[in-house]
Amino acid sequence: MDRLFEFMLPEAKSPTADSTDALFHFINEVSLVLLIGITIALIYFAIKYRRRSEDDETPVITHNNTLEITWSVVPLLICFVIFGWGYTGWLNLKSVPDNAYEIQVTGFKWNWSVKYNNGAQTLNEIHVPVDRPVKIVLQSSDVLHSFFVPDYRVKHDVVPGRYTYVWFEANEVGESQVFCTEYCGTDHSDMLAKVIVHTEEDFQTWLEKNGGGVSGTPVEQGEQLVQLQGCTTCHSDDGSRLIGPSFKGLWGSEETLTDGSTVTVDENYLRESILNPGAKIVESYDNVMTPYEGRISDEEITNIIEYLKTLK
Amino acid sequence: MATAEVSNTKTLKVQRFKPADNPTNTYLTDEKGVWAWMTTVDHKKIGIMYLVAVAIFFAVGGALALLLRTELMTPAKTFIEADTYNQLFTLHGAIMVFFVLVPSIPAALGNFIMPMQLGAKDVAFPKLNLASFYIYVAGAIFTFIALAQHGLDTGWTFYTPYSTESSSSVIWVTMGVFILGFSSILTGTNFITTIHKMRAPGITWGKLPLNVWALYATSIIQVLATPVLAITVLLLTMERWLGFGIFDPALGGDPVLFQHFFWFYSHPAVYIMIVPGFGIISEVISTFSKKTVFGYWAIALSSLAIAFIGFLVWGHHMFTSGQSAVATTVFSFLTFLVGIPTGIKIFNWIATLYKGSIKMDTPMIYVFIFLFLFSIGGFTGIMLGALSVDIHLHDTYYVVAHFHYVMMGGTLIALLAGLHFWWPKMTGKLYNEKLAKIASVFIFVGFNVTFLPQFVMGAQGMPRRYYNYVDQFTAFHQTSTIGSYLLGVGFLIILYYLMHSLFKGAKSPANPWGSRGLEWQATSPPDFHNFDHTPVVIHGPYDYHQPMEEFQLGLAVDTNGHDSETAKEVVDKEREQWKNYSLG
Numbered sequence: 001m002d003r004l005f006e007f008m009l010p011e012a013k014s015p016t017a018d019s020t021d022a023l024f025h026f027i028n029e030v031s032l033v034l035l036i037g038i039t040i041a042l043i044y045f046a047i048k049y050r051r052r053s054e055d056d057e058t059p060v061i062t063h064n065n066t067l068e069i070t071w072s073v074v075p076l077l078i079c080f081v082i083f084g085w086g087y088t089g090w091l092n093l094k095s096v097p098d099n100a101y102e103i104q105v106t107g108f109k110w111n112w113s114v115k116y117n118n119g120a121q122t123l124n125e126i127h128v129p130v131d132r133p134v135k136i137v138l139q140s141s142d143v144l145h146s147f148f149v150p151d152y153r154v155k156h157d158v159v160p161g162r163y164t165y166v167w168f169e170a171n172e173v174g175e176s177q178v179f180c181t182e183y184c185g186t187d188h189s190d191m192l193a194k195v196i197v198h199t200e201e202d203f204q205t206w207l208e209k210n211g212g213g214v215s216g217t218p219v220e221q222g223e224q225l226v227q228l229q230g231c232t233t234c235h236s237d238d239g240s241r242l243i244g245p246s247f248k249g250l251w252g253s254e255e256t257l258t259d260g261s262t263v264t265v266d267e268n269y270l271r272e273s274i275l276n277p278g279a280k281i282v283e284s285y286d287n288v289m290t291p292y293e294g295r296i297s298d299e300e301i302t303n304i305i306e307y308l309k310t311l312k
Numbered sequence: 313m314a315t316a317e318v319s320n321t322k323t324l325k326v327q328r329f330k331p332a333d334n335p336t337n338t339y340l341t342d343e344k345g346v347w348a349w350m351t352t353v354d355h356k357k358i359g360i361m362y363l364v365a366v367a368i369f370f371a372v373g374g375a376l377a378l379l380l381r382t383e384l385m386t387p388a389k390t391f392i393e394a395d396t397y398n399q400l401f402t403l404h405g406a407i408m409v410f411f412v413l414v415p416s417i418p419a420a421l422g423n424f425i426m427p428m429q430l431g432a433k434d435v436a437f438p439k440l441n442l443a444s445f446y447i448y449v450a451g452a453i454f455t456f457i458a459l460a461q462h463g464l465d466t467g468w469t470f471y472t473p474y475s476t477e478s479s480s481s482v483i484w485v486t487m488g489v490f491i492l493g494f495s496s497i498l499t500g501t502n503f504i505t506t507i508h509k510m511r512a513p514g515i516t517w518g519k520l521p522l523n524v525w526a527l528y529a530t531s532i533i534q535v536l537a538t539p540v541l542a543i544t545v546l547l548l549t550m551e552r553w554l555g556f557g558i559f560d561p562a563l564g565g566d567p568v569l570f571q572h573f574f575w576f577y578s579h580p581a582v583y584i585m586i587v588p589g590f591g592i593i594s595e596v597i598s599t600f601s602k603k604t605v606f607g608y609w610a611i612a613l614s615s616l617a618i619a620f621i622g623f624l625v626w627g628h629h630m631f632t633s634g635q636s637a638v639a640t641t642v643f644s645f646l647t648f649l650v651g652i653p654t655g656i657k658i659f660n661w662i663a664t665l666y667k668g669s670i671k672m673d674t675p676m677i678y679v680f681i682f683l684f685l686f687s688i689g690g691f692t693g694i695m696l697g698a699l700s701v702d703i704h705l706h707d708t709y710y711v712v713a714h715f716h717y718v719m720m721g722g723t724l725i726a727l728l729a730g731l732h733f734w735w736p737k738m739t740g741k742l743y744n745e746k747l748a749k750i751a752s753v754f755i756f757v758g759f760n761v762t763f764l765p766q767f768v769m770g771a772q773g774m775p776r777r778y779y780n781y782v783d784q785f786t787a788f789h790q791t792s793t794i795g796s797y798l799l800g801v802g803f804l805i806i807l808y809y810l811m812h813s814l815f816k817g818a819k820s821p822a823n824p825w826g827s828r829g830l831e832w833q834a835t836s837p838p839d840f841h842n843f844d845h846t847p848v849v850i851h852g853p854y855d856y857h858q859p860m861e862e863f864q865l866g867l868a869v870d871t872n873g874h875d876s877e878t879a880k881e882v883v884d885k886e887r888e889q890w891k892n893y894s895l896g
Contacts, residue, residue: 008771020700024771027698031691038662038687042680045665046672051602054826056669058603060857064663068607071659072652079648082698087641089700094637143474144567146632146707150773153704157633159568160473161561164634177782181707181775183467184474186394189778286479 005029013176013197014152014168019089021153027082093154096167100133107138107145107158107180108290110187111230120210123228124193126178128170129203135167142290146182149195157182170197185288186243187233214303222307225300234289237311244289245282251309256283270305326848329866331822335835338740342840353438356838358445359424360738365448366420369411374803376404381762381796384789387781397779398465399480405468406485410492411452413723414581417588418534419444419499421730422527424738426503428831428838429521431512431847436505444498451492458484467777469578472559472570476551483552486545493538496584500534503527512830513867514849521829521853522611526591529615533580533587533622541577544570568633575626583622585719587615589726590657593679596733597661598854599827600676601668605854607660614653621650628697632706640699647697654690658683673825674748678729681756685721689714692767707777710770713763721759728755728806735810736824740837741817747809754802761795826860829853833864 005025012021103126104115114122128134138147138158145158152168170176180191198206214224226232226247234243245255253265258281263269272279274296277289339356343349349357380400383390392400427435435441458464458481466475466482475482507528511520520528548570550556557563559570590611598605605611627635627643661683670676692714696702705711736742769788774781781789823832830853834843845866851858 008768010772020704023698024695024701024704027691027695027701031688031694035684035687035691038658039684041662042665042683045662045668046670046680049601049665049668049670051669051671056602058601058669058856059667060604060855061606061663061667062604063607063610067663068610068656068660072656075655076648076652079651079694082694083645083648086644086698086700086702090631090640090703093700093703143477144471148707148773148775150704153700155632155703155706159561159634161566162634177773179773179775183398183471183777185465185478186398188398189394189775189780192782288479 010150012151012153013172013174014154014170016093016168017151017153019085019092023082023085023089026085030078093166096135096165097133097169100135100167101129102135102137103128104137104139105147105158106141106295107147107191108141108230109143109185109288110180110191111233112147112178112180112191112193113228113230114193116207116210118207118211119213120207121213121228122210123230126193126195127203127206128195128197129200130170130173130197132200133167133169135165138164138166141295143184144182145180145184145191148179148181149176150179151176151195155181170195173197173199190233218303218306219310220307221300222303222305225304226307229292229296229304231304244285247308247311249312251311257281258283258285267305270308271301274301274304326865326867328861328864329833329843329845329847330861330864331833331835333821333835334819335740335837335839337839338835338837339840340740340837351442353434353442354840355427355434355438355441356424356738356842358441359420359422361445362415362423362448363420365445365452366412366416369407369452370416373404373407373412374800376400376407378796378800380404381793383779384781385793387783387786387789389780394779395465398777399463401777402464402467403459406455406464406489408719409468409581409585410489411448411455413585413719414496415448415499416585416727417592417723417730418503418527418530418584419448419495421592421727421734422503422523422588423499425730425734425831426524426527427506427510428834428842429524429829429853430506430510430515431830431843431849432506432510433841433843435502436510437502440498440502444495444502447491447495447498451488451490451495454484454488454491457481458488469574470545470548470570471574472548472551472565472567473561475548476560476563483549486549490542490545490549493542496534497538500531500538503531504535507531512847512849515830518608519849519852520612521591522594522605522608523588523591525612526587526589526594526615529619530584530587532616533584533619537577537580537584537623540573541581544573544577547573568630568635571630571633572626572635575629576623579626579629580619580622582718583618585723586726587618589682589723590615592726592730592733593661593682595827595829596675596679596729597664598856599733599825599829600671600673600679601665602671602826602856603664603668603854604852604856605660606663606666607656608852608854611657611660614656617653618650621646621653625650628702631699631702644697644699644702648694651690651694651697658687658690673732674743674745674752675729675733675825677749677752678725678732681752682722682725682729685717685725685759689717689721692717705770707775708770709766709774709776712776713766713770716763716766721763725755728752733825734831735813736820737831737834737836737838739814739817740820740835741813742820742824743813743817744809747805751802751805751809754798754805758795758798758800758802762792762799763795765789765791765795828856828858828860828863830863 005028009021106113112124114126140158140160147158148155154166154168156164156166174197176195178193214221236242236246237248239246239248250265254262256262263280275293276291278287281287339354383392383397461481463480464485465480466478507524547558551558557565559565559567594605594611625643625647627639628647631640696705765788769785774785820836822836845868848865851862
């Protein structure tokens with residue numbers, strides 16, 4: 001039976017899972033005992049007291065105080081235990097250790113953008129050191145999302161306009177899946193990420209190598225930026241149609257908008273479409289892109305435009 | 313006490329009215345024709361019209377579910393696009409909740425049966441009852457307009473700011489839900505008044521059928537909670553349409569506030585859906601055990617307790633939302649309290665079976681299925697109420713499985729029990745018992761094959777509302793899809809034999825189950841005015857130790873059902889006398 005319950009949960013890879021798993025098993029065991037009892041009673045009564053004749057007479061049993069108080073109070077006490085257990089476990093999930101390593105994660109349709117304390121940036125990959133508490137500070141730049149790592153039993157909604165957080169302490173090197181669990185539109189189910197757990201040494205090396213963010217010529221920086229900002233989730237660079245128009249051949253082309261007017265793709269159109277995408281939507285596409293106003297600097301926009309010019 | 317009752321009935325010239333097994337005049341033979349049906353104020357006809365509407369919506373919602381399950385056969389695209397999928401699950405949820413589960417038992421079966429159980433000729437406000445039905449239709453039309461336009465892709469929960477920004481036809485649906493709410497409020501008001509004012513002589517609060525107690529508790533929730541939903545969708549509409557900043561942070565609003573508003577209605581709405589089911593279970597289990605219900609008052613009052621506590625637990629939908637820690641703690645605690653009255657009911661029903669005379673006809677089979685499935689729904693609800701565990705399980709398939717065990721394994725199975733129980737009363741026809749039992753096996757097996765795997769994959773981390781999923785969940789999803797097809801077959805069998813019964817079924821006697829319920833002391837199908845006399849009740853509705861004759865008493869009325877002044881005087885006088893026997 002224990003093996004069945006263990007099969008139901010993914011392998012626990014953080015101490016934040018301990019209390020949750022123990023309570024999960026406890027409730028399952030109590031429930032199973034009660035369910036078996038109920039089922040046996042149902043079947044036993046149905047057979048033993050089956051109708052033998054339409055003139056059967058049944059005893060008048062209206063109530064039984066002892067019995068009724070027992071089956072009210074005992075479940076109530078069990079519920080108090082479950083409440084207390086769940087509450088303490090949850091307090092632990094809320095109490096971040098003081099020495100936690102902090103990482104900033106921003107959810108937006110449909111990617112996770114990750115920033116580290118030395119300026120390193122990744123998209124949909126959260127690199128963390130093993131055996132060290134990590135605090136993920138969450139924010140959203142569009143609608144609600146929810147950050148869920150089953151292996152660590154942590155989840156929190158990512159709410160526009162406020163910060164939320166989760167913490168965990170990965171206890172083995174490897175990868176863990178991150179899901180978005182608050183419905184956020186077309187590609188909600190593809191809004192995935194990985195927590196990549198390194199040894200402390202490897203993590204420091206990785207951090208140094210990626211510190212300072214993007215680098216190189218403006219075009220090279222632009223190419224890195226369209227990856228990091230998640231642009232390529234919806235805009236291909238090879239002409240294939242995704243959620244938004246492809247970048248290939250975009251520069252200098254003439255596009256028909258949803259209101260029937262046309263526009264030539266130049267610097268100002270691209271800039272407007274990054275900061276306020278809803279202003280001019282290309283025909284046959286939906287207005288679903290997150291505005292980048294406040295999330296990207298003028299220099300970064302310029303670099304991205306320089307890169308787009310090269311995609312002929 | 314018994315002697316006192318007998319002497320009273322004699323002085324009031326109460327006589328026995330044995331219902332005829334072959335009635336010539338019934339509600340189906342009076343007022344025939346489409347126009348007569350459409351303008352009827354007869355609670356029975358209105359109940360049937362609701363039943364047909366609910367069945368149509370259930371077929372639509374069920375077909376959507378099968379499309380969803382088919383898409384989930386493979387981890388990536390199977391046959392529809394992501395945007396279509398998102399619309400399908402939204403519509404499945406919205407249709408099943410607002411157009412099927414909420415009106416199903418109270419407005420369809422409740423409308424038909426409840427006035428008869430009270431010995432009344434109709435509900436208190438028959439015209440209002442008809443208005444409720446047309447308001448429901450108007451709400452449905454708005455929703456269909458939305459479908460014809462851009463559909464709806466927000467999930468049935470309409471969470472902001474996604475619903476503020478969505479390019480689908482949110483306003484049409486929110487207006488549909490707004491209108492629909494009035495139908496629910498009016499039905500609730502009507503029922504409360506009916507139960508207070510229209511009980512036949514002798515029906516004290518202590519002799520009220522448990523089905524009526526359940527509908528009473530439900531009506532209270534409908535009247536108190538539904539206006540909050542109306543306000544919420546109105547605010548959402550104002551935000552979308554006029555740009556008022558209420559929920560969208562971009563306009564200075566708070567998205568968590570929307571969740572509070574939404575669940576303030578939608579959690580009590582869960583009890584609007586399930587509590588009427590409890591009523592049916594009590595009626596059926598007592599009839600098919602030929603036995604007094606164990607713990608009458610515990611079952612009756614626990615419905616009211618659920619109605620009350622149900623208002624104080626909405627925050628348990630929001631443990632991960634960012635609501636305050638104090639709120640989260642309090643909501644978790646209260647959630648466990650609402651579980652207790654539900655558990656009490658289950659134990660009482662099982663105790664009713666003890667030393668009964670149990671006949672496993674189709675309605676009783678559905679009661680057994682209900683007790684098994686709903687128990688699982690309850691236990692997994694306790695699991696989700698536990699704070700730390702809910703953090704892991706929230707918004708996964710575990711939650712999906714849980715609420716299907718409660719809403720489908722509970723409400724819908726209870727509806728099937730009630731439909732099979734009252735079908736002979738409503739139509740005057742019997743259905744094919746053998747096919748009905750075969751269908752119930754399909755429903756039971758199909759249901760568990762569909763939803764048990766969802767508990768496991770949910771606990772393993774599979775999030776809900778996912779069009780694509782990671783490969784490890786494939787086997788669970790495929791099992792679940794196969795189960796949903798079995799369920800579909802089960803419902804088709806039910807449709808077949810019920811239609812067959814309607815047109816070619818054998819004639820039903822007035823009381824095929826030997827029930828002591830007052831509705832069974834009318835003919836099948838009932839007279840246009842339910843009874844052509846004023847029923848007089850001296851025993852409780854579950855007093856199977858009393859002879860059947862004593863459940864068929866009444867006062868003759870000379871005006872074919874319409875209360876004459878003299879009859880009214882007799883009844884009023886009688887009511888005064890019976891007041892002394894309250895809680896008897």
